[in-house]
Amino acid sequence: MQAATRHWLVVVAVGVLVTLGGCAIEPWVKPYERDRLADPIMSFDRDPISNAYIHHVYEAREGARGASGSAGGGCGCN
Amino acid sequence: MAVTEPKLLCRLATGLLTLVAGVSLAGVLPEDRLDALYHYYNGGGVEIDGPSILARKSIGQHVSVSGNYYVDTVSSASIDVLTTASPYEEERTEHSFGVDFLRGDTIMSLAVGESDEDDYQAETINVGIAQEIFGGLTTVTMGYGVGDDTVRRNGDPDFEDYVERQAYRLGISQILTRSLIVSLNYEVISDEGFLNNPYRSVRYRDPNSGTGYSFQPEVYPRTRTSNAVAIRGRYFLPYRAAVHLGYRYFTDDWDIAAHTGEVGYTHPLGAFNLDLQYRYYTQTKADFYSDLYPYQDAQNFLARDKELSTFQSHTIRFGVSYDFLENGWTFLERGAISAFYDHIMFNYDDFRDLTSDELVGQEPLYSFDADVIQLFISFWF
Numbered sequence: 001m002q003a004a005t006r007h008w009l010v011v012v013a014v015g016v017l018v019t020l021g022g023c024a025i026e027p028w029v030k031p032y033e034r035d036r037l038a039d040p041i042m043s044f045d046r047d048p049i050s051n052a053y054i055h056h057v058y059e060a061r062e063g064a065r066g067a068s069g070s071a072g073g074g075c076g077c078n
Numbered sequence: 079m080a081v082t083e084p085k086l087l088c089r090l091a092t093g094l095l096t097l098v099a100g101v102s103l104a105g106v107l108p109e110d111r112l113d114a115l116y117h118y119y120n121g122g123g124v125e126i127d128g129p130s131i132l133a134r135k136s137i138g139q140h141v142s143v144s145g146n147y148y149v150d151t152v153s154s155a156s157i158d159v160l161t162t163a164s165p166y167e168e169e170r171t172e173h174s175f176g177v178d179f180l181r182g183d184t185i186m187s188l189a190v191g192e193s194d195e196d197d198y199q200a201e202t203i204n205v206g207i208a209q210e211i212f213g214g215l216t217t218v219t220m221g222y223g224v225g226d227d228t229v230r231r232n233g234d235p236d237f238e239d240y241v242e243r244q245a246y247r248l249g250i251s252q253i254l255t256r257s258l259i260v261s262l263n264y265e266v267i268s269d270e271g272f273l274n275n276p277y278r279s280v281r282y283r284d285p286n287s288g289t290g291y292s293f294q295p296e297v298y299p300r301t302r303t304s305n306a307v308a309i310r311g312r313y314f315l316p317y318r319a320a321v322h323l324g325y326r327y328f329t330d331d332w333d334i335a336a337h338t339g340e341v342g343y344t345h346p347l348g349a350f351n352l353d354l355q356y357r358y359y360t361q362t363k364a365d366f367y368s369d370l371y372p373y374q375d376a377q378n379f380l381a382r383d384k385e386l387s388t389f390q391s392h393t394i395r396f397g398v399s400y401d402f403l404e405n406g407w408t409f410l411e412r413g414a415i416s417a418f419y420d421h422i423m424f425n426y427d428d429f430r431d432l433t434s435d436e437l438v439g440q441e442p443l444y445s446f447d448a449d450v451i452q453l454f455i456s457f458w459f
Binding site: 026027028029031033034036037039041042044047048049050053054057058061062063064065066067068069 | 108113115117119130132146212213214215245247249251253255256257259261263264265266267304305306307308310312314318319320326328330332334336338344346351359361364385386391416418420424450452454456
């Protein structure tokens with residue numbers, strides 16, 4: 001990806017974020033209905049120290065990398 | 079350490095540097111927490127273990143800081159080492175520090191990290207932002223990371239090269255129902271510099287050699303750009319348990335394409351949490367990879383790294399956590415001890431086991447199993 005394209009991607013993404021942040025929409029799952037979602041067993045990252053380690057194990061042995069949902073990704077060492 | 083030892087090297091270098099930069103759900107700072115983990119990996123003649131300590135603490139209501147210390151102690155007699163070098167041992171240490179700022183429904187994150195081993199140094203900076211929208215139903219995240227690595231080769235003081243890396247991340251997490259949440263993540267990573275292992279060799283047919291083949295150093299392109307997109311979902315079952323599904327598609331300009339799928343189940347049982355998970359991974363080879371080249375310097379780019387070959391892996395995970403101090407003790411709110419075991423089975427389609435005495439190019443395909451153990455204790459305060 002060209003550097004200019006990357007920069008435009010960031011600019012557009014920030015614009016979308018700012019625009020959406022100002023939207024008012026009626027949430028169809030009310031805050032008081034989110035008890036199940038707040039349960040720790042529903043967390044995408046229940047134990048960050050463990051998640052980071054196992055991603056590290058995979059990235060060191062696989063060609064694929066990234067989109068793990070955290071800021072990790074990109075050992076870049078091949 | 080011998081000069082010609084191929085090693086895991088940089089593959090172990092920067093993967094965890096950004097642990098403390100994990101962007102949490104917007105609107106709420108991550109919990110104050112201390113984790114101490116022991117990790118152990120054993121597979122394919124490679125043994126790696128060490129500690130990891132992760133601490134996170136809020137300062138006031140709007141700032142949270144975190145720090146991570148991590149060590150890999152490596153003892154390697156891998157298939158690469160057995161065929162072209164001698165076993166070795168080494169240690170890699172890693173430090174990282176992060177800070178998160180909460181402002182309204184927005185969390186901004188900054189993290190820096192460094193990794194050190196005797197022939198590889200890596201420095202990484204990550205920034206991120208997470209914004210809740212639509213009344214908290216949706217969280218949008220963006221991140222940018224830059225890495226600066228220095229590559230050296232033991233026994234060769236004249237050799238030094240670099241790797242520069244940039245990563246762009248975009249994510250969205252969406253509450254769909256009272257019981258279902260999904261996330262979509264996209265990440266572009268670009269590298270530039272010395273991307274291969276300075277110790278690893280490729281093999282080519284050589285009628286003048288007793289074995290029928292000889293070795294020459296790998297040569298990789300000096301740039302690589304990859305794209306990965308992943309979707310994950312978690313569903314809360316009526317009897318308080320959770321299932322999760324995930325899929326990732328990966329592609330890069332080295333012609334590697336990979337699919338990753340996983341399914342898991344979490345079941346609380348009193349003070350225990352039980353986890354079960356299966357993960358499948360498959361990839362195609364890099365276009366310049368070959369297990370056996372027809373002659374020396376057969377191509378501009380040469381690779382015989384099995385991580386760039388065509389292969390599949392299956393992983394089965396068992397995990398158990400036990401919550402204690404549920405009523406707290408002094409300043410501690412609660413604690414947990416956890417044990418996770420992963421068994422990984424790697425099967426290669428075009429990487430051969432040269433320890434066999436078969437004819438050149440007819441050696442059995444390589445495969446190995448790995449055991450991964452994590453033991454950790456966590457305190458919330």
